Amino acid sequence: xxxxxxxxxxxxxxxxxxxxxxxxxxxxxxxxxxxxxxxxxxxxxxxxxxxxxxxxxxxxxxxxxxxxxxxxxxxxxxxxxxxxxxxxxxxxxxxxxxxxxxxxxxxxxxxxxxxxxxxxxxxxxxxxxxxxxxxxxxxxxxxxxxxxxxxxxxxxxxxxxxxxxxxxxxxxxxxxxx
Ligand SMILES: [Zn+2]
Numbered sequence: 001x002x003x004x005x006x007x008x009x010x011x012x013x014x015x016x017x018x019x020x021x022x023x024x025x026x027x028x029x030x031x032x033x034x035x036x037x038x039x040x041x042x043x044x045x046x047x048x049x050x051x052x053x054x055x056x057x058x059x060x061x062x063x064x065x066x067x068x069x070x071x072x073x074x075x076x077x078x079x080x081x082x083x084x085x086x087x088x089x090x091x092x093x094x095x096x097x098x099x100x101x102x103x104x105x106x107x108x109x110x111x112x113x114x115x116x117x118x119x120x121x122x123x124x125x126x127x128x129x130x131x132x133x134x135x136x137x138x139x140x141x142x143x144x145x146x147x148x149x150x151x152x153x154x155x156x157x158x159x160x161x162x163x164x165x166x167x168x169x170x171x172x173x174x175x176x177x178x
Pocket of ligand 1: 076078105106107108109110
């Protein structure tokens with residue numbers, strides 16, 4: 001909350017204006033869009049994770065998991081969305097942005113989001129194996145790092161968790177049959 005106080009002030013005003021319900025609706029609105037992106041990953045045989053980056057209600061970056069398709073271990077939804085957002089704002093820092101992602105970010109993505117100075121992360125499903133936004137570790141708010149990201153966890157958690165677990169259930173079933 002130190003840099004760029006002009007825009008931050010607007011955010012704080014919005015947050016304090018008693019619009020909690022409205023903010024929740026907005027979060028869910030964008031999380032639904034992230035879920036639609038996750039569906040694209042699923043259609044390509046990838047683990048369904050989708051991410052979207054928003055500044056002042058405007059979408060500036062989108063991504064879905066494409067590790068297998070691109071032969072790229074870094075092609076997580078958040079990384080792709082962050083790269084697109086940075087290109088769109090023509091800055092290696094994406095100040096005042098909120099990232100919505102259907103699954104809790106892993107350590108790689110959490111690190112990238114700190115580097116990119118993303119203001120806030122909203123995630124859906126918890127990742128009990130590699131979640132780095134508080135579940136197995138909290139890199140987004142680590143005392144040793146010089147930027148802390150606000151975190152809202154569990155937005156549309158049931159829907160996001162179901163999307164991922166349904167994918168793995170189906171895949172196990174297909175493997176048994178095949
Ligand atoms: Zn990741």
